[in-house]
Amino acid sequence: MTRVRSEDPAAALGAHGTALREATNADAVGGRIPRYVATPPDTDAVSALLSAATRHGLACVARGNGTKIDWGAPPRRVDVVIDTSALRGVDHAAGDLVVRCGAGTSMATLRETLAAAGQRLSADTPVRDSTLGGLIATGLSGPRRMLHGPLRDLIIGMTTVRADGVVASSGGRVVKNVAGYDLGKLHTGALGTLGVTTSVTLRLHPVPPARRAVTVTPGDVARARELTRDVLRSHVVPAAIELDWPHGGQPGLRVLVEGAEGGIEARATEVAELLGSGVIAPEPDQGWELLPGVAGDTVIRLAVPLTDVAHAVTTLRDTADAAGVPASIRGSMGAGVLHAALPADADPRAVSGIIRGTRNAVTRGSLTVPHAATPLREEVAERGPDLLWGEVAGLGLMRAVKDRLDPDHLLSPGRFAGGI
Amino acid sequence: MSETVHALIPRLRAICGDDGVITDSAQRRTYESDGLAYHAAIPGVVVLPTSTEQVADVVRLCSENGVPFVPRGAGTGLSAGALPHSGGVLIVTSRMRRIREIDIDNECAIVEPGVANLEVTRASAPHGYYYAPDPSSQQVCSVGGNIAENSGGAHCLKYGFTVNHVLGLEIVTPSGEVVRLGGKSAEAPGYDLLGAFIGSEGTLGIATEVTVRLMRAPQRVTTVLAAFESMDAGGSAVSDIIAGGVLPAAVEMMDALAIEAAEAAVACEYPEGAAAVLIVELDGPAADVDAQFDAVTELCRHNGAFEIRTASDAAERARIWKGRKSAFAAVGRISPAYIVQDGVVPRTALGEVLHRISELSQRSGIRVANVFHAGDGNLHPLVLFDDSDPEAGERAEEVSGAILDLCIEHGGSITGEHGVGVDKVCTMPRMFGPADLETMDRFRGAFDPDGIANPEKLLPTPRLCGERPGVRKGEHPLVAEGTAELF
Numbered sequence: 064m065t066r067v068r069s070e071d072p073a074a075a076l077g078a079h080g081t082a083l084r085e086a087t088n089a090d091a092v093g094g095r096i097p098r099y100v101a102t103p104p105d106t107d108a109v110s111a112l113l114s115a116a117t118r119h120g121l122a123c124v125a126r127g128n129g130t131k132i133d134w135g136a137p138p139r140r141v142d143v144v145i146d147t148s149a150l151r152g153v154d155h156a157a158g159d160l161v162v163r164c165g166a167g168t169s170m171a172t173l174r175e176t177l178a179a180a181g182q183r184l185s186a187d188t189p190v191r192d193s194t195l196g197g198l199i200a201t202g203l204s205g206p207r208r209m210l211h212g213p214l215r216d217l218i219i220g221m222t223t224v225r226a227d228g229v230v231a232s233s234g235g236r237v238v239k240n241v242a243g244y245d246l247g248k249l250h251t252g253a254l255g256t257l258g259v260t261t262s263v264t265l266r267l268h269p270v271p272p273a274r275r276a277v278t279v280t281p282g283d284v285a286r287a288r289e290l291t292r293d294v295l296r297s298h299v300v301p302a303a304i305e306l307d308w309p310h311g312g313q314p315g316l317r318v319l320v321e322g323a324e325g326g327i328e329a330r331a332t333e334v335a336e337l338l339g340s341g342v343i344a345p346e347p348d349q350g351w352e353l354l355p356g357v358a359g360d361t362v363i364r365l366a367v368p369l370t371d372v373a374h375a376v377t378t379l380r381d382t383a384d385a386a387g388v389p390a391s392i393r394g395s396m397g398a399g400v401l402h403a404a405l406p407a408d409a410d411p412r413a414v415s416g417i418i419r420g421t422r423n424a425v426t427r428g429s430l431t432v433p434h435a436a437t438p439l440r441e442e443v444a445e446r447g448p449d450l451l452w453g454e455v456a457g458l459g460l461m462r463a464v465k466d467r468l469d470p471d472h473l474l475s476p477g478r479f480a481g482g483i
Numbered sequence: 484m485s486e487t488v489h490a491l492i493p494r495l496r497a498i499c500g501d502d503g504v505i506t507d508s509a510q511r512r513t514y515e516s517d518g519l520a521y522h523a524a525i526p527g528v529v530v531l532p533t534s535t536e537q538v539a540d541v542v543r544l545c546s547e548n549g550v551p552f553v554p555r556g557a558g559t560g561l562s563a564g565a566l567p568h569s570g571g572v573l574i575v576t577s578r579m580r581r582i583r584e585i586d587i588d589n590e591c592a593i594v595e596p597g598v599a600n601l602e603v604t605r606a607s608a609p610h611g612y613y614y615a616p617d618p619s620s621q622q623v624c625s626v627g628g629n630i631a632e633n634s635g636g637a638h639c640l641k642y643g644f645t646v647n648h649v650l651g652l653e654i655v656t657p658s659g660e661v662v663r664l665g666g667k668s669a670e671a672p673g674y675d676l677l678g679a680f681i682g683s684e685g686t687l688g689i690a691t692e693v694t695v696r697l698m699r700a701p702q703r704v705t706t707v708l709a710a711f712e713s714m715d716a717g718g719s720a721v722s723d724i725i726a727g728g729v730l731p732a733a734v735e736m737m738d739a740l741a742i743e744a745a746e747a748a749v750a751c752e753y754p755e756g757a758a759a760v761l762i763v764e765l766d767g768p769a770a771d772v773d774a775q776f777d778a779v780t781e782l783c784r785h786n787g788a789f790e791i792r793t794a795s796d797a798a799e800r801a802r803i804w805k806g807r808k809s810a811f812a813a814v815g816r817i818s819p820a821y822i823v824q825d826g827v828v829p830r831t832a833l834g835e836v837l838h839r840i841s842e843l844s845q846r847s848g849i850r851v852a853n854v855f856h857a858g859d860g861n862l863h864p865l866v867l868f869d870d871s872d873p874e875a876g877e878r879a880e881e882v883s884g885a886i887l888d889l890c891i892e893h894g895g896s897i898t899g900e901h902g903v904g905v906d907k908v909c910t911m912p913r914m915f916g917p918a919d920l921e922t923m924d925r926f927r928g929a930f931d932p933d934g935i936a937n938p939e940k941l942l943p944t945p946r947l948c949g950e951r952p953g954v955r956k957g958e959h960p961l962v963a964e965g966t967a968e969l970f
């Protein structure tokens with residue numbers, strides 16, 4: 064790498080139409096305040112920006128709407144925040160059930176555009192005001208992942224800028240395509256450590272003409288698991304089976320069915336019967352697809368085999384109760400991926416005790432901490448990121464991938480598993 | 484046999500046993516190609532391991548000696564991905580075919596890589612479950628091969644590809660290390676190496692154990708066959724069905740020449756005079772399927788279908804599928820030789836591309852039979868020629884290549900399911916730029932720094948494809964780094 068010392072970094076970063084400003088406290092990433100915030104207008108500008116940053120040895124973190132900017136471990140360094148808000152634009156090929164959009168596109172805008180043509184991205188937005196890029200970088204999927212797969216399954220093409228400014232695409236604009244490695248998979252959930260994604264092509268579905276939500280209060284999570292199994296073994300093909308267990312409340316189970324108008328009533332009735340005393344509503348409650356808790360909370364993710372869900376969830380809740388920390392839990396009983404929210408002001412030692420205690424009880428699958436609230440984050444900064452990820456299989460390969468794609472470790476350094 | 488490989492034989496025997504190492508040249512020759520017979524090479528040596536440990540030991544031996552290895556499943560691949568290396572070790576999974584576990588409560592199964600795709604469904608069927616990816620070769624092709632090719636099938640329109648149905652893998656990396664990616668849960672922490680490994684065509688290592696997701700068998704399956712007087716009419720029925728919000732499990736189409744071949748081969752008795760036959764399969768909850776069935780038949784009629792047949796039991800369904808499933812082999816009845824092409828176009832470009840193919844055919848005098856997955860724009864044109872005429876072979880190759888050009892021109896892909904392998908390695912630069920390919924090569928290098936895992940497949944090299952003037956060559960940052968001339 065050649066560093067050009069005579070070049071003024073600000074001038075280099077601000078070239079190619081990129082708007083550059085000094086950062087403020089509000090631009091902090093995991094508590095680290097950057098020097099600059101750069102807003103590039105397009106992929107070419109991102110390319111120029113990143114190659115300038117590399118020339119000057121500056122660490123960069125991409126930011127969408129900032130709703131999950133503190134997710135992951137605090138970066139070791141951040142010099143430049145790359146604001147993706149100008150990377151917008153939605154190119155909807157309705158006849159092909161495909162859309163290509165800029166990574167900075169807000170999920171709300173995308174939803175509106177698609178809905179106008181009777182289509183949707185069958186991945187929910189578990190955090191309000193997210194951008195597509197932010198959702199992809201955090202690898203966050205909502206209730207409908209049970210039927211349609213997680214967000215990564217709906218991504219068919221991606222353009223990403225490497226740390227050295229090289230613009231690389233993989234996949235394409237057609238759903239069926241096996242040419243080359245599917246690098247979009249790598250970037251999904253990578254917290255921006257392998258590149259800055261600028262544009263994404265997604266597979267869409269028609270909005271099903273009818274839907275019903277059937278809810279029940281099963282008493283405990285073990286019973287919720289039994290009911291989940293019964294629904295999965297039936298022929299109703301639910302789109303989602305969700306647990307919602309707010310702190311201080313009873314666990315609720317919600318089954319969503321979607322499909323043709325003609326068949327929906329019969330399917331909803333069958334679900335209601337399977338659940339015993341299920342109540343049928345035309346729509347799920349508002350906000351059912353959101354993460355539990357409120358912004359700023361510590362977020363814990365459980366991903367376990369279906370038969371282990373009840374044990375994992377109950378252990379987490381019991382451990383939290385014993386520590387006097389209120390925990391709200393919500394997520395997919397049908398996919399076995401659930402989130403718990405612990406309040407931001409909870410004692411960080413109690414929270415790390417809950418994390419470790421529950422992790423020990425999760426013998427198959429994983430417990431990770433996508434977001435650590437401020438006091439806990441300080442503990443992570445001190446003791447290293449393992450508290451957030453636990454044991455990660457394949458870490459050696461992951462490091463090798465990082466070294467090949469970002470050899471100087473300038474993209475979100477330290478935000479990811481294993482300190483990557 | 485190369486010297487280096489020869490020297491490894493005693494150690495390979497110690498790892499795999501005498502019956503697990505094939506050195507005899509006639510026996511080695513039986514592995515010289517996969518389903519794409521015109522690429523052939525006799526492997527240096529063939530090993531038939533029975534366990535992960537044996538695979539890992541063999542790969543480690545290769546790695547220590549800088550000897551290339553090529554994984555092979557059932558050898559049905561259609562891109563010469565399993566083409567052996569004459570100076571290398573061919574690692575065949577045919578003796579790793581145990582189904583280790585069917586876990587219905589967790590909706591998954593754990594299998595060894597050599598298990599045939601259909602065996603997974605057979606083993607889960609008594610529980611009312613099945614394994615969704617269903618390549619036409621499913622009776623023989625291996626789950627490991629499916630992983631490597633990210634195989635699809637007629638039903639991937641609704642259910643997706645192999646990558647959407649795999650929860651976990653145990654892999655042996657090109658350095659001989661055993662790594663687990665994922666498991667019985669839906670996600671694992673860290674980069675999604677599982678997702679990136681699927682479709683990697685044996686270039687990132689060998690899958691030695693696979694955890695697949697099982698699905699509940701649908702309550703109702705209804706298959707509709709509709710006959711049209713023109714391909715355009717059939718095509719617009721497809722567009723209307725999709726635009727109408729129906730997502731069938733499968734939408735397949737055949738043109739007159741493909742129908743003629745199928746009739747000659749299996750007497751499928753499709754409606755007489757059909758210029759296009761459309762097969763639409765709907766599955767799911769009974770009430771849902773019935774509602775969709777009404778919509779689909781109405782749209783077919785509206786687009787001029789002159790005959791519609793419906794199948795609702797397995798026997799009737801088999802009758803409808805008979806012609807479609809036999810189509811590839813059937814063209815042997817109407818032509819001495821043929822090339823099966825595999826390209827993808829956006830569905831909305833189907834009509835236009837089919838016209839252009841027909842023009843190509845007329846201009847060259849080379850007949851093209853069209854059989855395709857219409858729902859997702861995946862074309863499988865069968866380019867027919869007489870192999871006793873060397874010039875015809877050349878012209879057929881040209882037509883086949885020109886069809887891929889059409890796919891690229893319309894924003895599609897050079898392969899929807901058969902993979903790149905050797906066959907399309909020099910076509911990759913027509914779909915991806917030098918920076919895209921160099922980035923993919925970096926990813927490959929993270930797994931295989933010494934380039935011994937299925938070398939010279941998937942990504943083009945100057946030796947294979949010649950130097951290509953890169954789009955941005957000369958000014959590209961990679962040039963400065965000294966890596967850009969790779970392509």
Ligand SMILES: Cc1cc2nc3c(=O)[nH]c(=O)nc-3n(C[C@H](O)[C@H](O)[C@H](O)COP(=O)(O)OP(=O)(O)OC[C@H]3O[C@@H](n4cnc5c(N)ncnc54)[C@H](O)[C@@H]3O)c2cc1C
Pocket residue numbers: 517518553554555556557558559560561563564565576596617618619620623624625626627628629630631632633634635636637684685686688689690691811900901937
């Ligand atoms: C008649 C016919 C119909 C077909 N229909 C379809 C179809 O509908 N859809 C479709 O997608 N394909 C289809 N194919 C193509 C082919 O069957 C698939 O690509 C299949 O997945 C190959 O499996 P295999 O076991 O035969 O693999 P092989 O041909 O043995 O190998 C294919 C590739 O996989 C690699 N490989 C094999 N095993 C492993 C392993 N354990 N770990 C890592 N790499 C490995 C090899 O190195 C090679 O690159 C068809 C082929 C034929 C002949």
